[in-house]
Amino acid sequence: MTIWLPDLSSGAGPLYLRLAERIESDIDSGVLASGTKLPPQRNLAYDIGVTIGTVGRAYALLRERGLVSGEVGRGTYILARHTLARHTEQVAPSPVTTLPFEGSRAVEAPPGKLHFDSTAAPNVGQAKTIESILAVISRDNPDDVTSYTRTFPEHWFEAGSVWLSRNGFRLAPDTIVPTLGAHAAVMAIIAAVTQPGDHILFEHVTYTQIARSAGLIGRRMALVNSDEHGVDPDDFEAVCAQKHPKLAFLMPTAQNPTGVIMPGERRAAIAAIARRYNVLLVEDDIYGALTDDRTPQLAEFAPERVFVVGGLSKSVAAGVRGGWVSCPTHFRHSIRVAHKMVTGGMPFLLAELCAQLVLSGEATAIRARSIAEINARLDIVRAALGGYDFNITPNIPFVWLALPEPWNSGTFKNAAYGQGVLVDDEDEFKAGRSDQVFHRVRIGISAPRTRGDVERGLATVRRLLDEGDAGYDSFG
Secondary structure: OOOOOOOOOOOOOOHHHHHHHHHHHHHHHOOOOOOOEOOOHHHHHHHHOOOHHHHHHHHHHHHHOOOEEEEOOOEEEEOOHHHHHHHHHHOOOOOOOOOOEEOOEEOOOOOOOEEOOOOOOOOOOHHHHHHHHHHHHHHHOHHHHOOOOOOOOHHHHHHHHHHHOEOOEOOOHHHEEEEOHHHHHHHHHHHHHOOOOOEEEEEOEOOHHHHHHHHHOOOEEEEEOEEOOEEOHHHHHHHHHHHOOOEEEEOOOOOOOOOOOOOHHHHHHHHHHHHHOOOEEEEEOOOHHHOOOOOOOHHHHOOOOEEEEEEOOOOOOHHHOOEEEEOOHHHHHHHHHHHHHHHOOOOHHHHHHHHHHHHOOHHHHHHHHHHHHHHHHHHHHHHHOOOOOEEEOOOOOEEEEEOOOOOOHHHHHHHHHHOOEEOEEHHHHEOOOOOOOOOEEEEEOOOOOOHHHHHHHHHHHHHHHHHHHHHOOOOO
């Protein structure tokens, strides 16, 4: 008897996506005939060396694509071609069935499903303000909005200084580089100050789009341990001594996904160690603009080696792609050039929009409305998930939820997806191959359109938590 096992040695993207595409390929080539029963999730996970959650997500994606059917108590079967054809004739295809994910996240919520996997600024009516400012910019700058940006007006730098400065610590305009969002800012830093093969240090769980992007351009990851107060200074020093990273990516204020705010004494310790080992530091302060945190910024302890990055995506509007980086003075020119090289250049329309939003005070007003909406939704979280363990930080649009036995992170994400709620499992935030297991998911609360949608989605999460394994049918 021939045993079918998928070959995942080739392909790109997350393992679950490669597994789903391999199965689809084997269906197309006839290796898996219609009516074939796929292996139970647990068995296949063991045979190919992945988690059960990975297999579950792959099977769920195949069901979304209409290639398999799951029958309770019987397993998952390849659909017959005529069945698939008849189904296609009768049901209008959903736009998300052909490319439902970008990386490991859904491109858009399928009909009836709610996005709890985003932390972009909530919709508080900011579109009207943006519309009016854009109209004025287009009217007053017709040549600039239709051509390349060749000069940067001084008020762009002033806007960055205003937005990035907190708690009386002013980041001077002559340190600022306007960028296409915080992500582009960090990638410009990486491109400018590191070389292929260099190590970049990350926490075990963090904003991993940076780690993945850095890996694409040949940088290597070094992982550092953290605790309830943020990065562990002893382990930070050990990793610096062993791996000699050129750069460390840190989120001292409202770390994503844990929400931890690093105390001032620990920031001072990290800065001193970085100076001793000549490590440059990125201080991603994207959530800092939302907080009332009075802790001195990391840059206050080591201004000669800290890049402060921030933007408008979490507090004003993600779609305007507004960001800035404050650089140690001698790096400013190289960061500006690197940003142009990795992004193609700064569009006048967006840079001017973001500058006017900040300098007019409109960004501050929108941020205040966003914070009020986020906190109202966090109150819903506290009521809906009371009795369970989760990290919650005032003003911050996500919670880091601990899963009770017997849930693991990937399986819970798959179960929530099956019930119409998209959340992020811990693998979404792992910067590299890590042996640390958290059994947590991050729930973002800013993307659902209404507070009623937040209540409805959290009720589903609560039901899954209460029911445990009984709330999840894997069709395996």
